[in-house]
């Protein structure tokens with residue numbers, strides 16, 4: 163967990179420099195408890211944190227491992243994704259669901275290093 167506001171591309175690069183990737187928040191049942199605990203232990207008050215999905219080079223949202231993130235996936239928050247000028251995905255920590263955002267926003271971010 164980086165408590166440092168960065169634009170999406172910078173956050174993605176930082177995780178890759180660490181040998182990982184922005185977190186794949188794909189599965190509510192397994193990922194929500196893990197990230198909820200992480201947010202509590204890091205005491206972040208950031209509303210949204212970057213995770214590892216975008217549609218910068220694809221027509222629809224995809225995780226960086228190539229798996230798809232359908233617009234009708236229940237892991238999105240309420241009316242999200244709003245699409246339009248928003249191409250990058252953050253986790254809305256107040257709801258623990260996803261929201262698409264403008265990639266230039268500076269947000270905290272969560273890296274995942276697979277072992």
Ligand SMILES: [Ca+2]
Nearest residue numbers: 244261262263
């Ligand atoms: Ca949005």
